[in-house]
Amino acid sequence: MKKKNKKIYWSIQGKGKINIVFFHGWGIYSIVWKNIVNLLKPYFTLHLIDLPGFGKSIYYPIMTFKQLSQYLLKKTKNKVIWLGWSMGGLIAHYLGYYFPNQTLAVIYVTSSPYFIREKKWPGTTIDTLNVMKKNILFNYEEFFKQFIILHALNSQQKDVLNVKKKYLFLKKYPNPKKKSIEVGYQWLTKTDQRNQKLSHHIPILRIYGALDNLVPIQTCYHANLLWPHSNYYIIAHARHAPFLSHPHAFCNIINKFIQEKTLLR
Numbered sequence: 001m002k003k004k005n006k007k008i009y010w011s012i013q014g015k016g017k018i019n020i021v022f023f024h025g026w027g028i029y030s031i032v033w034k035n036i037v038n039l040l041k042p043y044f045t046l047h048l049i050d051l052p053g054f055g056k057s058i059y060y061p062i063m064t065f066k067q068l069s070q071y072l073l074k075k076t077k078n079k080v081i082w083l084g085w086s087m088g089g090l091i092a093h094y095l096g097y098y099f100p101n102q103t104l105a106v107i108y109v110t111s112s113p114y115f116i117r118e119k120k121w122p123g124t125t126i127d128t129l130n131v132m133k134k135n136i137l138f139n140y141e142e143f144f145k146q147f148i149i150l151h152a153l154n155s156q157q158k159d160v161l162n163v164k165k166k167y168l169f170l171k172k173y174p175n176p177k178k179k180s181i182e183v184g185y186q187w188l189t190k191t192d193q194r195n196q197k198l199s200h201h202i203p204i205l206r207i208y209g210a211l212d213n214l215v216p217i218q219t220c221y222h223a224n225l226l227w228p229h230s231n232y233y234i235i236a237h238a239r240h241a242p243f244l245s246h247p248h249a250f251c252n253i254i255n256k257f258i259q260e261k262t263l264l265r
Contacts (some may be wrong), residue, residue, distance in 0.1 A: 008071065009056035011048040014041030018104070018258060019080040021047040021072065023088030026184040027136045027143065027176060029055025032085075036243050039251040044258075047080070051088075053180020062179050065094045079104040081258075086111055086215070086240065087184055090191050097196045105203040105261065107254065110215045110240050113193035113226065122218035126189055133185045140175045151209075152244035194226055203261040204230035207253060209238035209245075231257060 011030065020040070024032050030048040040046055050057035051068075063071065068091065081104050084092030089111025096106040117123035135143035198204060204227055208220045220232055233253045235242045243250045 006059045007057070008052060008060050009050035010075065012045060013037055013048065014043070014045045016041070016044035018044045019047060019076065019078060020044050020083050021076065021080050022049065023082070023084040023091045024051065024054070025086030025088050026188060027132070027181065031055065032241070033243065035247045036251050039247060040254065043255065047076070051180070053177035058174055058177055062183050065091060069095055069099065073099060073102055076102065081105045081107060083107040083109065084111055085109040085243070087188055090187055090193065093193050093196065093198070096198045096202055097193070100199045100202055103202050105205065106198060107205045107207070107257070109207045110209055110212050110242065112215050112219050113196070113223065114191070115188045115215070122216045122222060124214050129185060129188055133181060136176065136181050137178060151240040197227065200229055203257070205254070205257045206230055206232040207242060207250065208232065208234045209240055209242045210234050210236050211238065212240045214240050
């Protein structure tokens with residue numbers, strides 16, 4: 001009988017001076033970064049993590065932001081760039097806010113300090129996230145297929161079948177644990193980081209998809225008011241996963257940001 005891996009999966013690729021720690025989103029895992037790893041690892045050291053309950057960390061106990069931060073900080077010796085996609089952006093922000101001395105920069109990818117739509121704040125609805133949660137838990141294969149069609153597909157691409165085949169590698173590991181999906185749902189619906197401003201010494205990059213329906217583009221303009229010193233880019237024709245649909249444009253944005261902020265010195 002195959003032994004269950006009860007460690008947090010942590011893959012390190014590249015040997016660059018700058019360390020970037022990647023946090024995936026809800027319902028997926030670190031393999032989602034596969035398309036950009038080869039584009040970035042010649043320049044940076046990439047840390048690809050499966051959060052507890054996802055991918056190869058499926059048997060690791062679920063952790064709070066605080067517990068996860070303590071675990072991560074023991075593993076990272078130098079200042080790092082925290083990069084979070086969607087839900088992962090909440091974790092990246094937490095680390096940047098509470099541990100500025102261990103933070104070189106924070107990069108948010110189609111993320112938001114608060115995901116739920118309000119009268120004066122753009123976002124998605126609890127009903128939408130509830131439907132997603134049910135699909136992940138009870139029909140993960142269909143959820144996965146729809147995710148690829150809706151978010152990994154470049155809006156200028158028309159061959160849906162070939163795109164689905166191209167991204168079959170994503171469905172490689174077991175379905176995420178129910179508890180990890182439930183906890184992630186609570187993070188997405190309850191976490192509000194709008195009043196938690198990072199130190200002005202920490203460079204911030206925000207990347208959005210122009211056609212994203214989960215983190216609508218209006219979020220970008222509201223976030224500008226919260227974090228006026230931050231940098232942002234909007235990738236045309238991209239949805240919620242621009243690193244899949246527009247990998248070269250995505251990596252060019254990251255490279256330019258790091259060079260302009262002279263983080264390579």
